[in-house]
Amino acid sequence: MMNFKNIITQFSRIFVGILFIISGLIKLNDPVGFSYKLAEYFGEPVFNLPFLIPFSLALALFIVILEVVLGVMLLLGYQSKLTVWLLLLLIIKFTFLTFYSAYFNVVKDCGCFGDALHLTPWESFTKDVVLLFFILILFVNVKLVQPLFTAKIQNLLVGISLVLCGIMGYWVLNHLPIIDFRPFKVGNNIQKGMEIPEGAPQSVVEMVFIYKVNGVDTEFTEKDLMNIPAGATFVDRKDKILVEGYVPPIHDFTMEKDGFDQKEKLLRHYKLLVFVAYDLAIANKDGMLLLKNVQKEAEAKGYKVIGMTGSTQEQIEKTKKEFGFTFDFYFCDAIALKTIERANPSIVILEKGTVKQKVHYNDIEDLKL
16 A cells, blocks of 8 residues: 555655646746736736736746746655645646636636646646645645655755746747747748648637627527517627637738738748737837838838737837837737837848748848848
8 A cells, every 4th residue: 555655645645746847837938928827817817916926027927937847856855745735836826817717618628738738727726735635645644755865966956947037038038039939930831720621620609699688788689689679779799609619820910901801912922021019119129129120121121021919000000109100000910019129129031921020029130132
């Protein structure tokens, strides 16, 4: 019996430790992306904690580094009681979040493995329940989680893991993710990313009509329209997705100007340089100043230069005047632009819709035209 307890405890130790390290490193590779997911949880539709949104990035960094270091600590058997307690508290929090997301259908992807692996809300919850099971085994048998090395070596290894995580976090924040898992990574073609394969499952959508009945907004399905009370006034109509069909990797990409989506024409260009700034009002000023020289060099080498943003037309005009930009800006939803590139601003080179280069504003000298 004792031998079985030890085997299941050591298996749990290795399984949980490795999974926490992998999950943490994937998110540490792109902490800005994870911060967007945290901001989604803090938003009004979910927990309505807007005062936490400005701290999303700091919290994202803290959580992902904590995940990695706790995984290392568990494998080493470092401060086992403290480590297992922290793991238990962390997984209880994650399990609550994923259950809430799944039950109320408010966050489509928990971001547990960044863009490397997308899980449905219920898959994320199931994953956390499995982890909770193995962490409870560790909690009950914590005395069997013994250190692998002497205290000095343990301290050194945990310290090294913490320092390396800090260096990695600093690098990716000031440059680009080391590994790009997003659909707009270098080598991917945007047009192909938007294609829906033949025979792909279609979404099942139900039309919902909203009428004000006795001062209260009330929803009616199409079959209930005959039962709308007299005196009710129409408010709105929305589509409710009953079964979600196939969603292509790139599904919300637009290049709008003057009310028309011009991506088909623009994505045919052999040399297209795109300045991406999802929000011009908060774009890095030094980065914006560097774009002017890039524009001149690119145009001299035959590139068509455009900007893409989710900002208003008023903000676009203000920015063009402030920095002396002469190229046109095209509208795309800020969420899609954040997926293209994390830096604000950044540069993307397209060749007939295929991503050839992507650079952070700190790496403009690496741009090859």
